Amino acid sequence: MSTTGDHRLARRLHGFLRSTKRDYSAGSERPLGGYLTAMAGFGAYTAAWAMAVRLRGRPLPDRPEPSDIVLTSLAAFRLSRLLSKAAVTSPLRAPFTRYLGPQGPAELHEEPRADEGEDTVGELVTCPFCTSVWVVSTLTASQLLWPRATRTAMGGLAALAGADALQLAYAALVDKTTGPSTAD
Known part of the structure; x- marks a missing residue:
């Protein structure tokens, strides 16, 4: 394919991606590029873990034990909330978030920064549901x-x-x- 053909293909792909983002977003700003990057990062992260497991020669179980599923669920729940909501871990989130105030017992309400790239990371690190995907992969x-x-x-x-x-x-x-405020 010629250089001119490469440029045409690149322009068509760029136009397709732009129109897809516009049509999907329906007037709202959605960081689809950031989400694609996060998905690619997660894929690379899980592939690295899979390679480490393979290189160590560890056998895979036929299926997870029910007790491991329960234990992983509880541990992932707690670790995800600790990473995404706890005051003590706010320095990890601070480069990507803005503090809004307290939210529930020992938790903070933060919002992602609106800067390009930081908004996607901010969403991921303040969302316990998003964080739990990474935590479960790591624990597994x-x-x-x-x-x-x-x-x-x-x-x-x-x-x-x-x-x-x-x-x-x-x-x-x-x-x-x-009455309230006497249990602390």
Whole structure:
């Protein structure tokens, strides 16, 4: 193909992508390019984990054990909220977010920065649902590479999730019986 043909193809592809973004967004600004980059990054991340597991020669189970699914779910829930909402981890999110105020017990409300590229990362790091995809991938691969250490860490995170639930239940019970702000 000639250089002129390459340029025409590139212009047509660019026009197609622009019209797709315009038609999809329906007047709202959506960082589709950032999302594509994030998906490519996730694909590379998971491929690297898969390669590490393969190089270590670890056998894959026929299917995950139900207890591992429950443990991974609890650990991923707690770690995702810790990474995406906790005050103590806000320095990790700060380059990509703006602080808006507190949100629930020991959590912050932040919004993604509107700067190009930072908005997608900001969305990912403030969304526990988005963060959990990365966390589950990491925990799953870690279980294959370092099963004992990973299960121990996940057990700690699961216990923390249980303790958080008990703290919230206790605070709600105290608020119900004595009024707000006395459970802390």
